[in-house]
Amino acid sequence: MTGEGDTAFFYDEWGRRGPGDRRDLDRAARLAGVLGLPTIPVLTVVGSKGKGTAATYASAWLVAAGCRVVTVTSPGLRRDTDRIRLDGAAISGHDLSGLGRRLRDGARSLPPQEAGYLSPSGLFTLAGLLHARDAGADVIVLEAGMGGASDEVSLVPPTVVAITEVFGEHLGVLGDTPAEIAADKAGVVARLTRAVVSLPQTPDVAAAIEATVAARTGRRVEVVTDAPSAPPGLQRPNALLGCAAARRLLEAIGRPAPAPARTDAVLASVRLPGRVSWHTVPGATLLVDSAVEANGAAAALAEAYRRWDRIDHVLVCLPDHKDLEGVLAALGGLPVTTVRMPDRESLRFTRTRDGLDIAELTPARFAAYGERIVVLGTVYFTGRVLDLVGADTTRLFDA
Incomplete structure (x- = not known):
């Protein structure tokens, strides 16, 4: 059993x-x-x-x-x-x-x-x-x-x-x-x-x-x-x-x-962690969104600028079959770090071999990038981020 x-x-x-x-x-x-x-x-x-x-x-x-x-x-x-x-x-x-x-x-x-x-x-x-x-x-x-x-x-x-x-x-x-x-x-x-x-x-x-x-x-x-x-x-x-x-x-x-x-x-009462959701860790606030293409990334940035006057850093995790080029273009000149998930056998990251390994990402690492961080990527990645920040995902709305 x-x-x-x-x-x-x-x-x-x-x-x-x-x-x-x-x-x-x-x-x-x-x-x-x-x-x-x-x-x-x-x-x-x-x-x-x-x-x-x-x-x-x-x-x-x-x-x-x-x-x-x-x-x-x-x-x-x-x-x-x-x-x-x-x-x-x-x-x-x-x-x-x-x-x-x-x-x-x-x-x-x-x-x-x-x-x-x-x-x-x-x-x-x-x-x-x-x-x-x-x-x-x-x-x-x-x-x-x-x-x-x-x-x-x-x-x-x-x-x-x-x-x-x-x-x-x-x-x-x-x-x-x-x-x-x-x-x-x-x-x-x-x-x-x-x-x-x-x-x-x-x-x-x-x-x-x-x-x-x-x-x-x-x-x-x-x-x-x-x-x-x-x-x-x-x-x-x-x-x-x-x-x-x-x-x-x-x-x-x-x-x-x-x-x-x-x-x-x-x-x-609906709560959607990982869909333009806000989270805090010591020293930083994160906007986390499962954007996988340019329009989604642009929408996430627009939401960030409605609350912030600046974005210190963007973390992006997109495997080969996602629109990495489009997302990076939408981010313009913002400082970006790409993240890989080598433990996900079904995902390939040949375009970001030099990126950060997901295992290296910690709450302290978020804060090292600045106070205002945008996190974008596949749902497998945003799910790991939600885990790192301790997001409550047990209930999505009040019945």
């Missing part, structure tokens, strides 16, 4: 993968069949960035409406328990261990692992579905890992799909153009899908999404760009997208929208 907080099984087959091996969706589907997953309305969030924000605000909106909501995001903010939440609160290590044991026991009935593997993000998705059944959840909010049709979220037909901005991330993996990537992400749509809500996209991406949705729903579902009214401070497009998708889900399942006062209270 695994001990409390032990999530070894989630990484077991992935850790044994060989060169060129890919996640095995058929194997994951067989495991889902063995587990007997629930049939609960699902809101799935796909896109290139902002998925976690959209999923969190969708969950908060649904909770405000009186729904019991399980949310699955990827990766965890600080730890694996952050990946699965009930009404905004991370599950316990004990509960995650129990889910891991059930997944492991179910996997024993599968044929031996060959070329493909059960991916960690896929197993956490299945664990979240199990937890939703255990908790008697009314709805599930799923954040896709990398793709859509190529991701394990595609094993669960969504009632509503939310699509954040799609751009040329994972070129050569999900597709050779942004349009091909968009088609993969929109491929999560199923014949049972009732609504698809998207942020504005570039013309080629929008056309690919619309064509994919039309093909998969028999032209029954139209892609809409829509957002409900929001309380002051809720301006970010991904947050609005999440609320719009949640409203569509409530309409689809015949439940009333939340009362305005209740909505305002719950949405105002």
Whole structure:
């Protein structure tokens, strides 16, 4: 038996993968069949960035409406328990261990692992579905890992799909153009899908999404760009997208929208560590954001300058498949230190071989760069930073 907080099984087959091996969706589907997953309305969030924000605000909106909501995001903010939440609160290590044991026991009935593997993000998705059944959840909010049709979220037909901005991330993996990537992400749509809500996209991406949705729903579902009214401070497009998708889900399942006062209270309580969040260590204040491309970096800088009159230093951690050049250009002449994560086997840092090793980063090291520090990078990196500063990630909003 695994001990409390032990999530070894989630990484077991992935850790044994060989060169060129890919996640095995058929194997994951067989495991889902063995587990007997629930049939609960699902809101799935796909896109290139902002998925976690959209999923969190969708969950908060649904909770405000009186729904019991399980949310699955990827990766965890600080730890694996952050990946699965009930009404905004991370599950316990004990509960995650129990889910891991059930997944492991179910996997024993599968044929031996060959070329493909059960991916960690896929197993956490299945664990979240199990937890939703255990908790008697009314709805599930799923954040896709990398793709859509190529991701394990595609094993669960969504009632509503939310699509954040799609751009040329994972070129050569999900597709050779942004349009091909968009088609993969929109491929999560199923014949049972009732609504698809998207942020504005570039013309080629929008056309690919619309064509994919039309093909998969028999032209029954139209892609809409829509957002409900929001309380002051809720301006970010991904947050609005999440609320719009949640409203569509409530309409689809015949439940009333939340009362305005209740909505305002719950949405105002949302906390998003690692998404333009502020933290302090002795001698320094940090703005931490999971920006991975130029526009995101520019938005983070704009937020910093709303509070500060200067930025002393910027720490950037972007692996090879992220827009390092664009981010550095957006930072202009600010002093920058790049950070590598050599312990993340799936990430490559060939462009920043001379950067700082993540293991060298400490609270004291932050302060050595100055009093006002901006920290940008992949969610794996910002999660480590949140751990270093002791950020509270147990609850993302007040239910």
